[in-house]
Amino acid sequence: MHEWALAEAVIKTALEVMKKEGGKKVVEINIVIGKLQTIDMDAFNFALGELIEGTPAESAKINFEYENPVFKCINCGYEWSIESLDKLLGEDEIEAIHFVPELSHIFIKCPNCNSPDFDVIKGRGVYIKSIKIQE
């Protein structure tokens, strides 16, 4: 379960921010989930729940916001988004992208010019949008 490793990163970061800002409690963590990485939300939520236990983030409210992946072709400038990877890719391909989203370049091509040379401008993976701390 590699969601655990990402959840660990989120909680550790929240606690570090809290310490740095001299807070005593983390009250809210706002997480953006880029859907290119196809995070298993049950596993991710479970890990977050376990990891905050007994820490100053124990009672934090954890909110999620989801982002569909948006790509921009470097070759022709075309911009496109993908709503669901399942319709486009096989299980093994989705799994490879799940571990390392940059591997999308192997499997996804620009729908306009067929180039694999694109930027992922949105919806890559997990990041923290904001954290609320109590003094």
Place this chain on the structure above:
Amino acid sequence: MDPRITIIKDRLSSVKRIIAVASGKGGVGKSMVSTGLALLLSKKNHKCGLLDLDFHGPSCHIILGVDKLELIEEKGIIPPTINGIKFMSIVHFAEEKPVAIRGKEVSNALIELLAITRWGNLDYLIIDLPPGMSDEALDIMRLIKNQEFLIVTTPSKLSMGVVEKLIKFLKSMNANITGIIENMVMTESNIVEEFARKNKVRYLGKILYDSELESCIGSIECLLKTKFIQNLLEILEYMKSLSC
């Protein structure tokens, strides 16, 4: 905020010594040296990891002769073990497909790997880098603070010319340089020793050109019997005696 950055130092906190194998040039033997060191260290019962960070030209798996390996997922990814070496590479995910990614994405893939890989306790982690001042080299300097750089060059002016730039750059970044290995030596000379002296970097020793080496790529058993490995072993003994 990228949560992955904070976890990287935790992932490497139980690794005693991190050695990044670098060079200005490609084709000078970085991957052979990295993989050879990992094999020698694990043979001597050191807990050793090998991280192939050359995303555009991963090679360590070819040298070790491994195909796609099953990954163990346990609160992250535990690198598969080959001959006692914990081995991590982009090929575990991409197999033999070309990974055409640019600067920022190279960083992103590298950060992801460092954030999810659980190395556990290691005596040594060897990192195989792409040539030059690559994104990968710049990133590990930014993300991993306690590593040392092992520089490989051939006794060619072409190689030493670019290696000199790399050394200057590493020094300007206050990176820790273990020393220089001279590889693929075909004639007697001390030009690399002198080059090392001039650049105030330790000369660690030479590896002769080994015409049998190619036929052993892909077979660990065969590799361990090569002259290449014998030469590398002498260098390793010297490196250990320095132990920083």
